[in-house]
Amino acid sequence: MTSAGLPDVNALVEIALPDGRVYPTRVEDTDGLVLKVAAPRGAGDIDVPELGTEVSLHWTGPRGLYTAPGTFTALERGRVSVWTVEAEGTVSYYSRRHAVRVAAGEPIRLLDLDTGAEVFHGRFIDISERGVRCQGAASGLFPEQSVLVKMALDNNLLVLEGHVLTVSAPDGEGVVAVVVYDPPDAQGQLVRRYVMNAQIKARKAASDNARR
Numbered sequence: 001m002t003s004a005g006l007p008d009v010n011a012l013v014e015i016a017l018p019d020g021r022v023y024p025t026r027v028e029d030t031d032g033l034v035l036k037v038a039a040p041r042g043a044g045d046i047d048v049p050e051l052g053t054e055v056s057l058h059w060t061g062p063r064g065l066y067t068a069p070g071t072f073t074a075l076e077r078g079r080v081s082v083w084t085v086e087a088e089g090t091v092s093y094y095s096r097r098h099a100v101r102v103a104a105g106e107p108i109r110l111l112d113l114d115t116g117a118e119v120f121h122g123r124f125i126d127i128s129e130r131g132v133r134c135q136g137a138a139s140g141l142f143p144e145q146s147v148l149v150k151m152a153l154d155n156n157l158l159v160l161e162g163h164v165l166t167v168s169a170p171d172g173e174g175v176v177a178v179v180v181y182d183p184p185d186a187q188g189q190l191v192r193r194y195v196m197n198a199q200i201k202a203r204k205a206a207s208d209n210a211r212r
Contacts, residue, residue, distance in 0.1 A: 005091035006035065006068065007059045013037060014058040015072075015085065016197065017049055022058075022154065028082050035070075039081035048075055048083075055085060056200055058193055065192040067092050069200065092196065101128040102198040106152055108134045110179065113146040113161060120177060124151065129191045131165070131180040138175040141167055149179055153194040158187055 007013050007027050015023045015037065023040035030036070035057070039048075049055070053072045058065065068091045074084035103126045110120035122136010132149065145164045150157065162181030169175050183191060 005066070006030065006033070006087055007057070007066075011059055014193070015040070015083070016056045016058060016193075018054060021047075022193075025083075028080065033087045034073075035085050035087060036076070036082040037085060039075065039083050056197070057085065057087065058196065060189065065189065065196060067196045067200070092199070101126050102195050102202070104194075104198060108132065108136075108149065108151040110134075110138075110141065110164075110177070111148040111150065112140065113148050116148075119145070119147065120175065122174065125176070127191065128195065129183065129188055131162075131178060133176065133178050135174050135176045138167070138177065141175065141177060143167055147179060149181060153190055154197065156190055158190055160187060 009027050009030060011027045013025060013027060015025060017023075025037045025040050028036045028038055049072045051073060055070050055072050057068045057070055060066070068087050070085045070087040072083060073086050076082050076084065105123045105125075108120075108122060108124045109118060111117065112119050117140065119141040120134070120136060120138040122134055124132045124134040126133050132151070141164060143164050143166055147162055147164060149160045149162050152158070160181045160183050162179045165178040165180050167175060167177050
């Protein structure tokens with residue numbers, strides 16, 4: 001990996017910790033693969049990760065969302081306290097044009113957009129920036145229905161307007177529904193970050209299993 005794909009000084013980034021905490025900050029300085037970012041307010045003094053903690057960096061650019069794994073190596077206190085992160089691995093790029101789908105199992109609810117009545121509750125099977133496939137109990141759910149999608153991603157409640165693409169009822173497995181949507185940028189970024197984190201965890205699990 002080279003530093004060519006890493007964010008520049010003053011770029012806005014997010015530092016994601018393994019336990020799900022995500023801190024927005026900005027890049028103060030760079031030196032090759034070493035980035036110094038402004039210590040998040042409050043967390044920078046109170047909730048400091050242990051040295052050696054694996055983190056992931058997230059930032060956006062004109063083409064989409066980028067992420068890179070790294071390690072928290074130092075806290076420097078001063079007029080502007082900074083966290084030092086040493087990037088490692090490869091910068092991953094998530095295109096806005098291609099919706100990558102990952103498996104998951106978080107709760108989801110669908111409400112009829114016109115009446116506000118709940119028409120589905122369950123968990124999603126997989127998700128992308130453009131849609132979700134979910135499984136659970138339904139009442140009054142039908143294809144082409146406009147719905148309000150409510151789901152939790154990394155402790156963030158996401159509320160999106162969408163419409164039902166398909167509804168099926170496999171024997172003994174409840175209803176399976178596919179819902180598509182076109183989220184605004186802020187909500188789309190939450191979905192992209194969730195997808196990227198899921199991919200990172202899957203790659204790490206595969207790597208750990210391969211070493212056993």
